[in-house]
Amino acid sequence: xxxxxxxxxxxxxxxxxxxxxxxxxxxxxxxxxxxxxxxxxxxxxxxxxxxxxxxxxxxxxxxxxxxxxxxxxxxxxxxxxxxxxxxxxxxxxxxxxxxxxxxxxxxxxxxxxxxxxxxxxxxxxxxxxxxxxxxxxxxxxxxxxxxxxxxxxxxxxxxxxxxxxxxxxxxxxxxxxxxxxxxxxxxxxx
Amino acid sequence: xxxxxxxxxxxxxxxxxxxxxxxxxxxxxxxxxxxxxxxxxxxxxxxxxxxxxxxxxxxxxxxxxxxxxxxxxxxxxxxxxxxxxxxxxxxxxxxxxxxxxxxxxxxxxxxxxxxxxxxxxxxxxxxxxxxxxxxxxxxxxxxxxxxxxxxxxxxxxxxxxxxxxxxxxxxxxxxxxxxxxxxxxxxxxx
Numbered sequence: 001x002x003x004x005x006x007x008x009x010x011x012x013x014x015x016x017x018x019x020x021x022x023x024x025x026x027x028x029x030x031x032x033x034x035x036x037x038x039x040x041x042x043x044x045x046x047x048x049x050x051x052x053x054x055x056x057x058x059x060x061x062x063x064x065x066x067x068x069x070x071x072x073x074x075x076x077x078x079x080x081x082x083x084x085x086x087x088x089x090x091x092x093x094x095x096x097x098x099x100x101x102x103x104x105x106x107x108x109x110x111x112x113x114x115x116x117x118x119x120x121x122x123x124x125x126x127x128x129x130x131x132x133x134x135x136x137x138x139x140x141x142x143x144x145x146x147x148x149x150x151x152x153x154x155x156x157x158x159x160x161x162x163x164x165x166x167x168x169x170x171x172x173x174x175x176x177x178x179x180x181x182x183x184x185x186x187x188x189x190x
Numbered sequence: 191x192x193x194x195x196x197x198x199x200x201x202x203x204x205x206x207x208x209x210x211x212x213x214x215x216x217x218x219x220x221x222x223x224x225x226x227x228x229x230x231x232x233x234x235x236x237x238x239x240x241x242x243x244x245x246x247x248x249x250x251x252x253x254x255x256x257x258x259x260x261x262x263x264x265x266x267x268x269x270x271x272x273x274x275x276x277x278x279x280x281x282x283x284x285x286x287x288x289x290x291x292x293x294x295x296x297x298x299x300x301x302x303x304x305x306x307x308x309x310x311x312x313x314x315x316x317x318x319x320x321x322x323x324x325x326x327x328x329x330x331x332x333x334x335x336x337x338x339x340x341x342x343x344x345x346x347x348x349x350x351x352x353x354x355x356x357x358x359x360x361x362x363x364x365x366x367x368x369x370x371x372x373x374x375x376x377x378x379x380x
Contacts, residue, residue: 032222032306108305114360115302116222121360147337147379153372156354160376163353164346170304170311170356182343186350189337189379 017043018050019069022060026070027102031057031112058117061110065123070110076130083141083148084184087161090129091180094165099175107169125162134158146189161187207233208240209259212250216260217292221247221302248307251300255313260300266320273331273338274374277351280319281370284355289365297359315352324348336379351377 021042025034034057040047054060064070074097077090097103114121126133135158142150147157164183168175211232215224224247230237244250254260264287267280287293304311316323325348332340337347354373358365 030306031302108311111360112221112302112305115298115305116220118362121362125357125361147376149380153376156369156373156376159354159357160350160373163355163357164349165353166357166360167315167349167353170301171315172308172311179346183346183350186337186343186346187376190339 014043014045014049015053018045018053018060019064019067022057023064023070026061026064026109026113027106029109030105031061031109031116034109056117058113058120061113062117062119062123065110065120065127068127070106071127073130075128077132077134077137079132079137083137083144084188086137087184087188088180091165091183094128095168095175095180098169104169104172107166111166111169125159128162128165134161148188157187204233204235204239205243208235208243208250209254209257212247213254213260216251216254216299216303217296219299220295221251221299221306224299246307248303248310251303252307252309252313255300255310255317258317260296261317263320265318267322267324267327269322269327273327273334274378276327277374277378278370281355281373284318285358285365285370288359294359294362297356301356301359315349318352318355324351338378347377 018039021039022034025038025042029038036047036050036057039057039060040050043050050060054063061070075090075093078086080086098107110120110124114124128134129137135154138148138152138157139154142148142152142154148154161183164187208229211229212224215228215232219228226237226240226247229247229250230240233240240250244253251260265280265283268276270276288297300310300314304314318324319327325344328338328342328347329344332338332342332344338344351373354377
């Protein structure tokens with residue numbers, strides 16, 4: 001992305017303000033009613049500045065995901081060497097997010113953005129687990145859980161785990177004690 | 191739902207026209223740009239007729255899901271007594287849907303509707319498998335697959351399976367040969 005018209009320092013500050021404003025407004029209002037005008041107003045830039053750099057609100061949100069402007073490390077998958085404990089910790093933080101209205105709203109808004117914008121869709125899965133993909137972590141843990149045999153379909157197991165979390169947000173299923181453990185039993189075996 | 195103002199026969203015809211128009215337009219245009227005006231125009235009714243019966247486009251789509259106006263039996267989970275074969279058949283039809291642009295668009299539009307409207311969200315999961323829930327079918331098949339022990343968390347296994355399908359639609363992952371079998375290996379064990 002080029003920032004030729006204004007100086008690079010000022011452009012970078014504006015770019016960060018825009019990403020921050022977009023992330024905040026998405027969490028507050030959801031995806032459908034999010035408008036470029038609102039993002040511009042909150043970021044203190046003109047609408048044309050935004051349109052010069054991004055073709056759509058979805059494109060801004062895709063960049064937010066890539067840069068960690070949203071979810072900002074809160075959902076990083078830890079690495080203690082114990083895959084079940086690490087996933088339980090990670091799921092616990094996701095479920096805690098789902099139990100707060102603004103957290104559930106943010107996750108549903110991200111799903112709506114992913115449904116509308118291909119780039120957000122491609123990035124959402126990886127953005128939920130931080131720097132390492134869930135499938136990569138599962139593959140490294142091969143042999144440590146009944147379903148994680150050395151030839152297990154790690155990509156599909158990761159899809160099932162992350163997909164279950166997204167479905168939970170979409171179906172408004174309340175989180176109950178033991179849910180994370182039951183989901184891990186389903187995914188890793190007992 | 192009461193249809194007091196006009197005769198019941200005429201109201202029922204209008205109601206069905208509205209549901210049909212909403213389902214068609216959702217598939218054609220996606221959720222975000224779907225508008226009550228368009229639904230009214232295609233159904234040949236006034237906008238006020240729609241607003242008298244439903245508070246929002248999401249509410250219309252929730253009723254479409256409940257009545258089977260969308261997906262109309264194409265995704266029914268068969269019951270041959272062989273759970274793996276039944277699920278492979280069902281996943282095969284979902285993946286075939288995802289491979290056609292209009293099918294993928296419809297599924298993503300439904301996900302966007304579910305993100306925005308709680309009732310659509312609650313119904314989407316069950317609507318994908320027809321008359322019997324996936325978890326109910328898994329429970330009936332207890333003992334027939336490595337992960338389907340009699341005390342398996344059937345609800346969570348079903349969530350993982352359906353969630354993986356939704357994530358597939360969101361992440362625009364192309365369907366490859368063997369995908370259904372790998373996902374079934376991940377969910378049912380090998």
